[in-house]
Amino acid sequence: MHLLNRAFSVSAYINAADRPVSPREIAQALSIPLSTLYRLLAVLKDWGYAADCFEAGLLTSGPVFLHNGLYLRYGLLPQAAHNALRKLAAQTRETVAVIASTPVQTVCIDMVESPQRLRCSFAVSEAQSPVLGASAKTLLAFHTPEKCKEIMNQSPLDEAARHNLQQALQDIRRQGYGTSLGEVDDNIWGVSAPVRKKDALLGVVTVMVPEHRAAGQRECFIRPLLDCTASINELIQLA
Template sequence: MASPAPPVAAAAVPAADRVLQVLAVLARQGRPLTAAELIAHTGLTRSTLYRQLARLRRWGFVIEREGSYAPGPLSLQMALGFDLASELMRQARPTMEELARQSHESVGLIVAVNDQAICLDMVESHQSLRCSFEKGRSVPLRAGASAKCLLAHLAPSAQAAVLDAQYGAGTAERAAAEAELDTIRQAGHALSAGEVDDGVWGCSVPLMGASHQAAGVLTLMAPILRARHQEAALVQMTVVAGARISRRLLLH
C-alpha cells in the first residue's frame, strides 16, 4: 500500500480552513484517529486541534469514542446525499457493472481531489480472489494506474502544482514523471502492477465530460497472476467501457 501523504504545515492552511483540514484527514484515513495521530497528519497544535474537534462534534460531523475520533452521522448524511446527486456515478454505474460481468474483475470509479485520488464507487468481482479499492479510500496522485491517469489529465496548472509538491522544479525525477504522463495521454490509458497494493494489476482510462476535462477515471483491477497473458483483452474492455461512459457524459 502507498505511504501516507506528508502532513500539511499548519501555517500553509488558512485559519478558517483548519476545521475542514481536520475533517478531510478523518475522511481520508478510513478509521478512527487519536488526537496524536491527527496532530501528526495536520501539523496543528493540540489546542487548535481540540477547538476544531469541538466544533465538528457540536455539529455532528465527528464522534469521539475511547479517545479516538471518527466521521459522525452528519458526515454519513452528506455522503449519502452525494451518492444520490452525483451525475458521474449515475452515468458510470451501469457500464461499470457490465465491465465487471464481462471481465470477472473489480471495477472502480476514481476522481481527483486536490492531491489525492479518491474512490467514488466500486463494483466488486464475484471471484473469491479479487482486488478492490474500497469506496472512500484515497491515495496520493503519484503511484498506480488510477492516480497516474488522473494526474495525466489534470489541467496544466493543477498538474504542475502536484508535480511541484512531489518532485520540485527542474529535477530529473520530475522530467521522468512528465514524460510518463505524456505517454499515458497518448496511449489513452494507464497501466500499473503492484504499485499501490502488492499483487494488483490495474488499467485506468479517463472519463471525459462536456468541458473536455477528465471528470474521473474508470479502473479495472485484477490479481496480477490472473491478468497475466490477457492484459490486452482487459485493456480493450476498459477502453471501450470508458468511451461509452464518456459519450453518456457528453450527452448530459
C-alpha cells in the first residue's frame, strides 16, 4: 500500500504541474529515493499516467490525461509525430491517427481526418479495445512478451480467438506492420506500424480506409505509413 500511495503521489505531482518536470525535482519534492521513483515511473508510463517529454530527461502527463493538454503540448510521441502525421494524411488523403495504449485500452492521441467520406469510431481521447483492430494488434505485437500476455489475459478471449490472435501477432512482428478489416468498424481496412524509442514502444500510427478504396491499393497506404513511422522513429532517437 505504501508503494501504491507513492505512485499516486508521483502521478498527482506530474499532472498538477503546468510544465514538464524532472525526476530529480519529483524525488526532492516528495522525498522519494530516485531508484524508487524510476521504478514507479516505469509503472505509471505503462498505464499511461506519465510520459517522456520531447525535451530529454523531463516528464509530463500521459495519454490518460489528454484533457489537461500537457501530454499533447510536451509529450514525446505527439510532438514527434505531429508533422509526419499531417504529411501522411496529405499523401494518402485518408484518415490517419496516432494511438497509444494502456493494459486495458488503446487511446487515440492525435488524428487527421480524411477529406473523403469515412465513418469510424476513432476520435482523439476515445478509448478502444486493446485486442481488436490493426492499432491494438500492432501495439500488442511490439509490446514486451510480459505486457502482451498481461493485456491478453485481461481480455475476454476464448481459446480459438487467443490462438488466432497469437498467430496474427507473429505475422505482424515478421512484416513490421499490422492490418485488419472490419474488426472495429464495419468495412474499414486499417494498417498500423509502431513508433519506438530504442526498445520501448510508444505507440502506433494508423491509416484507416474504407474497404472499397483500399481494394487493390493497399501497398499505396502501407509504403507511406512505413516511411512516416521511420521518420518519426528517427526524430525520437535524436530527442
